[in-house]
Amino acid sequence: MALSPGRSGLGAGPSPAPYRLSWRILDALEAVAARWPARAEGAIRWLLLLPALLVVGLLVFGLLVMGDASLRVMDFRTYRLSEQHSLANYVRLWGWGAFHATLWRSLGATLLVTLLCLVLAFPYARALTRTSSARLRRLLLVGLFLPFFVGQVVRAYGWLVILGQQGLVNQVLGLLGLGPYRLLFAYETVLFGLVQYMLPFAVLMLAPALAAIPEEIERAAASCGASPVRALLRIVLPMARPGLVAAALVVATLTLTDFAMPAILGGGTNDFLANLVHDQFFRTSNAGLGSAIALVLTFLGTTVAGLLLALAGPGALGVRGAR
């Protein structure tokens, strides 16, 4: 038996070292593993997947229940859903101006917030992955993770404090002899709050993709005669596409289904679809119409995600079997 150099000098003769407890545990585990029937490995794999599958399954079940409810009309004389199925709720949505307005507002915000987040997250993620200064990197990381400790609702209320008539911004403007201005309760405020909320997600999704692009590649582009801008457009952005798509996917689906920002910063006149769903379920107790809107929202979210993935081409998320 070969002794480790650390122990060879100790004492006379090769007296065995004390056998560590952690080694014993590992030995025992290996002994069990050795006896494990090979057949069971597949079963174990499924067993480990089971909780996730169960959660997804429950989600599908919930969708089915909502699908059923969406086909029943609420009778407000008895506050019960009709026995017979019809498309009446969907027909009603089709003709309801508030639904159309809310739908386009949600989609518009999704597009704008996603684009803005990508544009803003890119330089941040790049600085994070490229800077040679450890201090700057630490600062950027703190700036990235700090917002995660502050929930969305708390942050929205924070903006109320900062952007209000007597808020920080208006106080500063007041010192300059300006304002006060109404900065809250507009579509722009909601967009602002959403961008601020989603930005860390976008950076987090983008940073690994950018980190995976070796600096050498950019030098290679330069040595090929590409200016920094052309290197960015022709080399870096195409190579960062999986990260851009992943970031867009997260930001777009979270924005499309967001509830808190429009509720708190929108001043009541900038609802998104999720607010409409909430109102139907909890304000007017119309589970039928609420389910119909919820399903439309689910369909839209799936479509947006599908479009983004199609845009990225298969393999964008690094799943095997693509490329």
Add this chain to the structure above:
Amino acid sequence: MTSTAEAVPRTRAHAEAVPAVEALGLGRRYGTVWALEDASFRLERGQFLTVLGPSGSGKSTLLKLVAGFERPDRGHVRLFGAEVDTVPPHRRPIGMVFQRLALFPHMTAAGNIAFPLEMRRFDPREIPARVERFLELVRLRGLGHRRPHELSGGQQQRVAIARALVFEPGLLLLDEPLASLDVRLKEEMQLEFRRIQRELGVTTINVTHDQREALVLSDRVIVMQGGRILQEGEPETVWRDPAHPFVARFLGVGTMLRGLAEAGPAIRIGDRRLPGRAPNPATAPRPGRPAVAALRAERVRIFAASGSPAPGTGFACRVTDTVFEGDRVLYELIVPELGEVRLRAVDLDPGGHARYRPGTQVTVAWSPDDLLLFDASLEPGSDP
């Protein structure tokens, strides 16, 4: 501004006179550490220069300054007579092959090769034919449609070479592109580099830590250590007359002996005086001072203990290890007469077997010309 490529003189007579690359007292500092100090050299057109050194010797920094990826803190770089200190890398007339090749994974081989042509505004009608020509030059005809990950390691190397050369740059930089290859492929690619470089006549700077590669490829060699250039010259010269004990060691000298310098020149070890040769006056030991002597393993002749060489020139020794390598045999010997010093010797014509087993007593000898003497203060305390 006009690109440096245009700044390259057009008239042939003038072109002959101006060197391709001139480094004038280059220095580069990271924090408080000078990664490169006072580096000067001159490279004529069409020549192949290898910068040789271990990691941390400053050779990569030197390359970055020439390529323009970093700016010197001191000194200047001139390319074809024009000072390029403020010229960004993409405007320098330089093609480069990188250590990890840095092929663009989202483009085909042909796309990679066409990229510099597009960036450097070549006539779009001319690009496909040129790409074809260079695919042919690097022997990748018919593989242009493949993505980098669909090519073998050697094929990827060839794409990288074609991409670096397709716009016919005035200067080609090689940043250890062969470092990660296995021996067979490395030797094949070395020959390939040489062929292509000769064919195109492109001035080349190659950075490597592989002394064999340096000798195989180069017209000129620079050996670096600790951010400084120790020696510059033709491969044979550097090999034969290393100007510094580090150069001797890095080029594969087998043994370093320590002793005191004597006039002659010679080195005294114990009570033996060994005559030798000081290859460079600047690094020669002064008599009475500590000296080191480099002895090349392949210049050590081995005789059976009985078959003694000329009287007074041989040393009796004991074989401690024998390494049979097929075309040669490596011996490790202990020489009691020189204070139990360990010596390496190579038998380059073993005739298919190792003549001497460990424990055997033998006699070794060498010519004074092969014992290279240096001032010991150049070699801080290390024992080979």
Add this chain to the structure above:
Amino acid sequence: MNDPSFFTSRRRLLGSATALAAGFAVPAVLRAQEPAKPAELIVRAWGGVWVDSLKKGVSDPFTAKTGIRIRHDLTEDNEIKPRIWAAVQQGRTPPIHVNWDTTANATSSALRGVCESLADLPNLAKVLPLAKPIGLEGVPIVNLYSYVYVLAYRPEVFPGGAPTSWSVLLEPRFKGRIALYNDGIGFHPVAQVMGGGKVSDIPGNMEPCWAFIRKLKEQKPLLGEDPDFTNWFQKGEIDVACTISSNAREAKAKGVNVAWTVPKEGAKVDTDGMWIPKGLTANELYWAKRYIDFALSTEAQQVWLDGLGLPGVAPGLRPPADLVGDPSYPTTEKDFERLILIPPRIQAEHTAEWFARFKEIMQS
């Protein structure tokens, strides 16, 4: 259903009951037959001043008298409702014993048939007729007090005295500085009058109401819920609002200079009540009823509603000092004449429809 006009409802609201001593007088005979006491009862309540005053005026004295602990569940009224409905539908035990609820919201539960009958509460005979819900069969809900959706304003923007008409909401200087409830609740009858319509046309023809709300939309109103109004007055975001008087009173209590009035066109009055979900065991049902019965007593209401600043249904209540003669604390016939009550059942049956119209205007 028959369509009770608001006039009749107003009369019923006005019908004053004889002041009877309420208290917790249960005949000794009944006491002997009392079923087993549960360890605790769960009462859903609103947070803040609402639960504090309930605890002080009703829950704590109830515990002192009966030994039954009261736990307050602060789940929002809108959110507890679907859970109760689901529990009743599936035959499970409901999550709470007593639900403190707006009468309109409670009515939807009554219509769905998930409420126990409260017709046999002894104190019901002694309080204002307003305590019994209008337009519903039996007594599935007991109303406990009323409240008014007043015009709240900042006195410094009305140096000439309190505004006299809801039309101030349309003044250009208040663009972006007015606030309503985000479902339009509390404002429909006023809007109907302002739009040139008649309250009696509700719910048949509400076009005048929607026309006025469309005009209001041009004023870029903020839309919120109870705490928002207090907050917005406090932070200087708004100058005028249609809100429940309690919110304005709370803002005032926090030192904000806010006043309120009932303009000449009138203001909407509503009630809150309590009800018991079906599915409780017999003894829990009994003690839950005793809890509501106690909440109807003058003893309990005097303390509880002083905290809220709202007029209760129990006889012989003394208004809080700061609300004597206040239009939002109606006591006299003259006070009540300017208040508009929409029967909860009409509200319950049309909430969704009105909500949809309101959203349609405000969200586009």
